[in-house]
Amino acid sequence: AQSHTDRGGGRTGALAPPPFADEVQKIDVNPPKGTRDFPPEDMRLRSWLFHNFREVSRLFGFEEIDFPVLESEALFIRKAGEEIRDQLYCFEDRGNRRVALRPELTPSLARLVIQKGKSAPLPLKWFAIGQCWRYERMTRGRRREHYQWNMDIIGVPEVTAEAELLSSIITFFKRIGVTASDVGFKVSSRKVLQEVLRSYSVPEDSFGRVCVIIDKIGKIPVEDIKKDLKLAGMSKVAIEDLLQVLSIKSLEKLEEILGDSGEAISDLRQLFSLAEKFGYSEWIQFDASVVRGLAYYTGIVFEGFDREGKLRAICGGGRYDKLLSTFGGDDLPACGFGFGDAVIVELLKEKGLLPKLDHQVENIVCALDGDLQGAAAAVATILREKNQSVDLVLESKPLKWVFKRAARINAQRLILVGLDEWQKGMVSVKILSSGEQYEVKLVELE
Numbered sequence: 020a021q022s023h024t025d026r027g028g029g030r031t032g033a034l035a036p037p038p039f040a041d042e043v044q045k046i047d048v049n050p051p052k053g054t055r056d057f058p059p060e061d062m063r064l065r066s067w068l069f070h071n072f073r074e075v076s077r078l079f080g081f082e083e084i085d086f087p088v089l090e091s092e093a094l095f096i097r098k099a100g101e102e103i104r105d106q107l108y109c110f111e112d113r114g115n116r117r118v119a120l121r122p123e124l125t126p127s128l129a130r131l132v133i134q135k136g137k138s139a140p141l142p143l144k145w146f147a148i149g150q151c152w153r154y155e156r157m158t159r160g161r162r163r164e165h166y167q168w169n170m171d172i173i174g175v176p177e178v179t180a181e182a183e184l185l186s187s188i189i190t191f192f193k194r195i196g197v198t199a200s201d202v203g204f205k206v207s208s209r210k211v212l213q214e215v216l217r218s219y220s221v222p223e224d225s226f227g228r229v230c231v232i233i234d235k236i237g238k239i240p241v242e243d244i245k246k247d248l249k250l251a252g253m254s255k256v257a258i259e260d261l262l263q264v265l266s267i268k269s270l271e272k273l274e275e276i277l278g279d280s281g282e283a284i285s286d287l288r289q290l291f292s293l294a295e296k297f298g299y300s301e302w303i304q305f306d307a308s309v310v311r312g313l314a315y316y317t318g319i320v321f322e323g324f325d326r327e328g329k330l331r332a333i334c335g336g337g338r339y340d341k342l343l344s345t346f347g348g349d350d351l352p353a354c355g356f357g358f359g360d361a362v363i364v365e366l367l368k369e370k371g372l373l374p375k376l377d378h379q380v381e382n383i384v385c386a387l388d389g390d391l392q393g394a395a396a397a398v399a400t401i402l403r404e405k406n407q408s409v410d411l412v413l414e415s416k417p418l419k420w421v422f423k424r425a426a427r428i429n430a431q432r433l434i435l436v437g438l439d440e441w442q443k444g445m446v447s448v449k450i451l452s453s454g455e456q457y458e459v460k461l462v463e464l465e
């Protein structure tokens with residue numbers, strides 16, 4: 020039934036709303052809290068960014084994959100107290116299944132690797148670009164979604180895999196004009212933590228939890244860090260020693276503490292020497308405080324940072340050799356990274372590196388009078404079959420309007436279909452940058 024609200028005012032006649040006018044509730048045209056629309060101008064920047072993600076993935080021989088943004092909640096239930104867990108965008112669907120909007124891509128990738136099982140020959144080099152979600156109390160006004168580029172190598176236990184991933188991110192930075200004086204990578208290994216924790220016989224199963232706590236260094240007061248570490252089962256002396264080790268910034272110093280026989284040192288030495296060979300030593304530095312906030316990393320970890328220290332981490336990743344086995348798969352070595360679409364744009368703004376991208380069209384085609392609309396459509400089709408972009412004017416419009424639109428859409432050429440020319444099998448062409456105008460046979464139009 021038409022709900023009719025009497026708007027009162029007692030107006031009658033022309034000004035009164037039509038009787039039983041639909042109750043038009045103006046909907047909120049903004050996107051849901053914490054999410055973004057991508058109108059053309061913003062979409063051009065995003066497409067430019069994703070094109071560079073894809074190009075680098077192609078240069079490194081990676082294959083693109085994708086999976087649903089909706090996953091079983093179980094994929095992300097980890098008991099290490101991660102922030103990403105507290106903010107899981109999860110719900111019960113109409114089939115009473117516990118589901119979640121993915122907060123990251125790695126668990127889905129792990130699921131797909133196990134599903135593909137033996138059929139996919141190792142090593143796998145897969146990449147994905149996907150929207151990830153978190154449900155945050157809007158008090159912090161932070162975004163609830165962002166897009167991540169992930170690259171992962173499955174089946175390579177050597178740190179050559181991590182070196183290759185770092186090389187791919189550095190290749191990306193170089194492509195978009197970011198240099199080693201703008202950003203760097205802090206590199207460490209969780210095996211450093213592991214060796215310290217083992218020396219204090221901290222139980223293995225609190226390893227992930229300790230890493231998540233350590234990742235908060237610099238984000239919450241050190242007193243809270245110590246309290247949480249105590250709760251995680253560490254003694255006072257273990258905590259003091261661990262915090263001391265985490266402040267080490269050189270491999271030599273680390274070797275003094277850990278000795279030179281542990282895996283942490285050999286992995287890191289190998290990685291830094293590979294960096295030399297790849298030619299990107301200036302981009303990376305050892306920093307024992309880097310652990311990353313995801314529980315499943317087991318070895319090398321790294322994060323890209325802006326050297327001015329104004330922004331949050333640009334990207335991050337590392338080795339996660341146990342993740343597949345926790346999902347019931349074979350114990351497959353794996354490493355990868357995630358690169359978000361938000362911080363990088365802030366960095367590009369800071370550095371004046373945002374690309375100028377405008378909408379372009381090669382041709383605008385217009386019929387000079389109504390019954391030549393079909394002819395204009397034919398001209399547009401011919402050009403499109405020659406792989407030329409055409410904005411076809413779809414209604415009869417005054418020339419003034421056509422020129423205005425041509426300028427707005429940045430058309431290179433205006434093709435006018437007029438009766439006299441058309442009867443001679445010709446159209447008139449105007450090069451809008453030079454103003455040059457000429458008639459040409461349709462069959463010779465290129």
Ligand SMILES: CC(=O)Nc1cnc2ccccc2c1
Pocket residue numbers: 122123151152153162163164165359361362
């Ligand atoms: C800077 C930024 O927007 N970060 C961000 C935004 N949304 C997310 C959504 C899920 C997981 C991590 C996220 C991280």
